[in-house]
Amino acid sequence: MFGLVAASPPGGAMGAHQIRTQDGIELWYRVAGQDAGIPVVFLHGGPGEGSQVMQALGGPALERRLHMVYLDQRGSGRSERPSGSKFYSMHLLEADVDLVRHELGVDKIVLLAHSAGTTIALDYAADHPDHVAALILTGAVPDLPAAIDNLCDRLKSVHPELYAKAVKARESGRKCNPFAVFGDKQRQAFFDDNMFPNRIVRERVNWLDHIPSLANSGQLGEALSAQGFMDYRFDRPERLSMPVLFIAGGHDFQTALGPQRTLAAKLKDGRVLVYPNSGHFMFADEPEQFASDVSAFVSRATRSLSDHSEP
Structure with a gap:
């Protein structure tokens, strides 16, 4: 394709x-x-x-x-x-x-x-x-810890209700745990919104990432x-x-x-x-x-x- x-x-x-x-x-x-x-x-x-x-x-x-x-x-x-x-x-x-x-x-x-x-x-x-x-x-x-803190800031700005839960789930020394508050589909949607300003690029990348033999x-x-x-x-x-x-x-x-x-x-x-x-x-x-x-x-x-x- x-x-x-x-x-x-x-x-x-x-x-x-x-x-x-x-x-x-x-x-x-x-x-x-x-x-x-x-x-x-x-x-x-x-x-x-x-x-x-x-x-x-x-x-x-x-x-x-x-x-x-x-x-x-x-x-x-x-x-x-x-x-x-x-x-x-x-x-x-x-x-x-x-x-x-x-x-x-x-x-x-x-x-x-x-x-x-x-x-x-x-x-x-x-x-x-x-x-x-x-x-x-x-x-x-x-x-990577700074990148995770950046995800926490992003979560706080777009999902403040989930950010509060992520703060409670954080590990010592971390701002929050952004991975602990989503279901799989929600998490993927959050990450997609973080990574793809272009919907067509998102669809192409996700298609390529999910080719069964390569996923x-x-x-x-x-x-x-x-x-x-x-x-x-x-x-x-x-x-x-x-x-x-x-x-x-x-x-x-x-x-x-x-x-x-x-x-x-x-x-x-x-x-x-x-x-x-x-x-x-x-x-x-x-x-x-x-x-x-x-x-x-x-x-x-x-x-x-x-x-x-x-x-």
Whole structure:
């Protein structure tokens, strides 16, 4: 319906590939777009959403300009979904990114991440700064407690009666518990209103998210939550020596813009770009503008690498 692409040969060539991790998990990734230039590896959100939304709605514009790589994280999309919490952790997700980099046969990659995937990108870039040429974070959550507080503020403004209940259900140190006061359908409607100013984009994203073979099983998110994921705060800005671009939606009420600006200000080369009319899926709201901004940023980072490599 929205142009998803089937599998093709193994290796670093164009098409879809399957590789196996050291702990035996089969990962799926797809290489597309320009057959030249530094690979731009996309890390989806969720956790557990899969890369199909970006491939279908943002990918066509990106692929006209960039060498794209879409990774379905373990437990997500077309990658294997093992049972057991031992197969899921931030450390393993980060190791999977490095495995894909090795499979691509390159020393450096650009990381383009969305939502919960930005936590993996931040940790990978901090642990492997020499392997990341540039970092692009969209709908970023560098401080998840602050993002949850932002949800509380949103709940207070649109559902004050539910906010009072959420305050009573809060955990120690939290403003409220916005997840405890909804039924499943109500919760989805609240999140949709937070993320999608455009009804058509909402319908497309939700259709792609609910393709039976690709839908989020919840395994990855549940495992990470049990390991303290909801307390994630990135606290190593000094490790991010590469250029970093935050792209935020002016109508994205699912995340918090303040922590993105705060982190960008601490970086050697950090900048924030806000799309006033977009939501959480800004690459679907404004795909051509998004692709133009991302490709320009990648070009700038690539030129900077070339300049520094000259004797």
